[in-house]
Amino acid sequence: MIEVNGLSKSYGTKLAVDNINFTVQRGDILGFLGPNGAGKSTTMKMITGFLRPSAGTAVVGGFDVTRDPVAVKRQIGYLPESAPAYGEMTVAEFLNFIAEARGFKGSARQAPVDRAIRLTHLEGVRSQTIETLSKGFKQRVGFAQAVLHDPAVLILDEPTDGLDPNQKNEVRALIKELATEKAVVLSTHILEEVDAICTRIILISQGQVVVDETPAEFQARQPGARLDAIFASLTQSDV
Numbered sequence: 001m002i003e004v005n006g007l008s009k010s011y012g013t014k015l016a017v018d019n020i021n022f023t024v025q026r027g028d029i030l031g032f033l034g035p036n037g038a039g040k041s042t043t044m045k046m047i048t049g050f051l052r053p054s055a056g057t058a059v060v061g062g063f064d065v066t067r068d069p070v071a072v073k074r075q076i077g078y079l080p081e082s083a084p085a086y087g088e089m090t091v092a093e094f095l096n097f098i099a100e101a102r103g104f105k106g107s108a109r110q111a112p113v114d115r116a117i118r119l120t121h122l123e124g125v126r127s128q129t130i131e132t133l134s135k136g137f138k139q140r141v142g143f144a145q146a147v148l149h150d151p152a153v154l155i156l157d158e159p160t161d162g163l164d165p166n167q168k169n170e171v172r173a174l175i176k177e178l179a180t181e182k183a184v185v186l187s188t189h190i191l192e193e194v195d196a197i198c199t200r201i202i203l204i205s206q207g208q209v210v211v212d213e214t215p216a217e218f219q220a221r222q223p224g225a226r227l228d229a230i231f232a233s234l235t236q237s238d239v
Ligand SMILES: Nc1ncnc2c1ncn2[C@@H]1O[C@H](COP(=O)(O)OP(=O)(O)OP(=O)(O)O)[C@@H](O)[C@H]1O
Pocket: 011, 014, 016, 034, 035, 036, 037, 038, 039, 040, 041, 042, 043, 238
């Protein structure tokens, strides 16, 4: 579903992403790991068409993100690092607004909005304004907007960041539930998250892929070691 070929991005003289290659298949939940500043968000923004690559390509569902960014955006649900939401809108109003932006007209908006609310278990708060929701529920609203158009690909930038342990578990369960039949890429700093939900790990450091393997293969690099010790041995801080 996602093919990344020789993707690079420079900000001025800073090479943030340096010639990376990987693929993500339907059914994969890819954990995208790396220290602060490694280039995770930049890579995700290029795959989703929010940033233009300096070199290389990302092909999503057969469409090249540079040549056909609108077709790529149709294939993707994106939860950015800090999901923008309109606090004064109710959950249902916000999702209707997103449905309209996604091209659903008039009464055709109802079915995808209801489905997104059902999938993300927001029925109890659909008429509540977003600013009055807990952080975990706000994050669910972010998921609801990402899955509203039933995309084949989900790109989730640090989806459990800032949540309490219970909310983290809820969101992980939700990702597993939503991931069926989709290709999912999620960035995280939480290594236990990788163990809990990911089927594959890509570790990037200083803009380059240093690991692309299963969580079991990652653990087998140092049997019995903590995942963060393995992470530390493979990376150095980029900031
Ligand atoms: N708009 C920008 N202009 C200049 N430099 C940028 C810009 N965005 C990111 N960078 C730099 O590019 C590098 C990669 O940043 P990026 O946000 O992709 O890393 P990240 O792995 O997502 O980090 P984090 O885990 O902290 O979110 C960093 O050195 C960062 O400072």
